[in-house]
Amino acid sequence: MNWLDLGLVVVGLGLLLGALSAVVLSLVWLERKFLGRLQMRLGPMVVGPYGTLQSVADGVKLILKEDIRPDWADIRVFWVAPVLVFVPIFMVWLTIPFGPGLVVQSLDLGLFYVTAFLVTSIVGLVMAGWGSANKYAVLGGLRAAGQLISYEIPVIMVVAAVAMLAQSLNLEVIVAKQGALPYAILMPLGFFLFFVSGLAEVGRTPFDIYEADSEVVGGPFVEYSGPHWAVFFLAEYINTFAVSILTALLFLGGWNWSLTLRDLVGLDSLWAQAIALAEVLIKTYAIFLVIVWIRGTFPRIRIDQLMALGWKGLVPLSFLVVLLNGFYLFYRLPEWSLVAANLAVLGGLFAYLYRRAQTAPSAPTIQRFPARELRRVR
Amino acid sequence: MSLSLALFAVLAAVCLGGGLGVVTSSNVAYAALFLLVSLLAVAGVYVLLLAEFLALVQVLIYGGAVIIVLLFALMLTRIQEFDHVTDNPQKPLAVLAAATLLGVLAVALVRGGPRGNTLQNVDLERLGTALFSSWVIPFEIVGVLLLVVLLGVVIITQARGER
Numbered sequence: 186m187n188w189l190d191l192g193l194v195v196v197g198l199g200l201l202l203g204a205l206s207a208v209v210l211s212l213v214w215l216e217r218k219f220l221g222r223l224q225m226r227l228g229p230m231v232v233g234p235y236g237t238l239q240s241v242a243d244g245v246k247l248i249l250k251e252d253i254r255p256d257w258a259d260i261r262v263f264w265v266a267p268v269l270v271f272v273p274i275f276m277v278w279l280t281i282p283f284g285p286g287l288v289v290q291s292l293d294l295g296l297f298y299v300t301a302f303l304v305t306s307i308v309g310l311v312m313a314g315w316g317s318a319n320k321y322a323v324l325g326g327l328r329a330a331g332q333l334i335s336y337e338i339p340v341i342m343v344v345a346a347v348a349m350l351a352q353s354l355n356l357e358v359i360v361a362k363q364g365a366l367p368y369a370i371l372m373p374l375g376f377f378l379f380f381v382s383g384l385a386e387v388g389r390t391p392f393d394i395y396e397a398d399s400e401v402v403g404g405p406f407v408e409y410s411g412p413h414w415a416v417f418f419l420a421e422y423i424n425t426f427a428v429s430i431l432t433a434l435l436f437l438g439g440w441n442w443s444l445t446l447r448d449l450v451g452l453d454s455l456w457a458q459a460i461a462l463a464e465v466l467i468k469t470y471a472i473f474l475v476i477v478w479i480r481g482t483f484p485r486i487r488i489d490q491l492m493a494l495g496w497k498g499l500v501p502l503s504f505l506v507v508l509l510n511g512f513y514l515f516y517r518l519p520e521w522s523l524v525a526a527n528l529a530v531l532g533g534l535f536a537y538l539y540r541r542a543q544t545a546p547s548a549p550t551i552q553r554f555p556a557r558e559l560r561r562v563r
Numbered sequence: 564m565s566l567s568l569a570l571f572a573v574l575a576a577v578c579l580g581g582g583l584g585v586v587t588s589s590n591v592a593y594a595a596l597f598l599l600v601s602l603l604a605v606a607g608v609y610v611l612l613l614a615e616f617l618a619l620v621q622v623l624i625y626g627g628a629v630i631i632v633l634l635f636a637l638m639l640t641r642i643q644e645f646d647h648v649t650d651n652p653q654k655p656l657a658v659l660a661a662a663t664l665l666g667v668l669a670v671a672l673v674r675g676g677p678r679g680n681t682l683q684n685v686d687l688e689r690l691g692t693a694l695f696s697s698w699v700i701p702f703e704i705v706g707v708l709l710l711v712v713l714l715g716v717v718i719i720t721q722a723r724g725e726r
Contacts, residue, residue, distance in 0.1 A: 259592075261593075262592070262593075294615055294619060294687065297616070297619050297623075298619055300623070301619045301620075301622045304626075305622060305627050308596075308630055312596065315634070327635065327638055330631050330634065334627075334632075
């Protein structure tokens, strides 16, 4: 590595920042429009044709807004926190490919790099909560730490299972290895677990308990306004997009399905690159729309349910995924057996959930303490 | 000056600065955050030594998990009691431990010295093969240790809850 390589990486990151900002504008517009559809209203319509410029207008508003800091907040921690949330989330994109060769820096440990840096942004959330010196912000920060640490484990285990099948941690190799049979078909259980815990990792709606408006009034972000709040907002959407594109690359075969089309125009031509990029983006936006759909459909789950789901449900199941893949690889079993095993577990899971949903809860699940009991120092 | 040397200088400065911040800041929360800076700089040094896997493990375990658990503990204790810890009775012990570590490292550096400049990147496959063949017993022992710790945590918290 020399100065020239470093310069190229820096230029690539700059381009990426611009592209991601544009993507976030489109995501916000798409989310508001789609949510509007789900709720039988139009969504933004005034600024630009079909409201397309609404998110631009919102961005300008946010930047021009007065940046307020509470008098009692811890200045240094308060200002550093948004940076600490944004930087790791942005660093992840260094190695995420948009097509064959369309990547800033292809790393052999790419997948591990992505999971390692996705986690680091928790520190920023906790710092934001603590630095605001607001009880709701502190509670939100604590919630974020607990939630993200818990759901990190299933993500890492499922990612390890994917790496086992692909025999590589390089994202481009993983896509190439999938061929015609994407891992969503080969290991549907892993796909399901990755998607659910990915949703929790980015704090999207059924799992947005650390910024829940009705409980902790915005969580770590309560005291932020203007540009600094915009940084958190940007980070959240970039993170959601990262989980969407990772799902597309790891489980839906990335740019594999358009191979015949790309062969027609010549595999190395610019058109082939454009087609691959288009395929990845279509899959990613489709997954993002599913995330919005879930947001428009499901109620937020309670914090004890969230923890129970993570530790009693997703963590053991993700270990099971690794185990199944181990058996499949070690004994060289046929592919259909892995699919069958995955589907059996998944079917059993849904049957159990359905039966549980049908029966009314027998006793309240929350343990109630009288306030005097809680105040006593243990 | 070559790029790697320049990067090393920056990383070493950040790492030492973070370490100094940990011991000099009077606020425990600041100390934890300085520790994060220091640990991430160590990850950068690992990258310079071509040990990329180790660097990522450092980011994942120390940058993510350890610092979070530390902050968690800080936030669950009463911050007024620990707000300004500038002096405590463990100081002589800390000096002794630091001096011992410094002595050991100095002796090792003088005896061993820098061994040439060739760095070799060990890829993940070789690392994994070594870990699961020649080092499998230590690996299993670490696994058992972690399991014991987990069980211990469960037992301790349950005993407290029942009281």
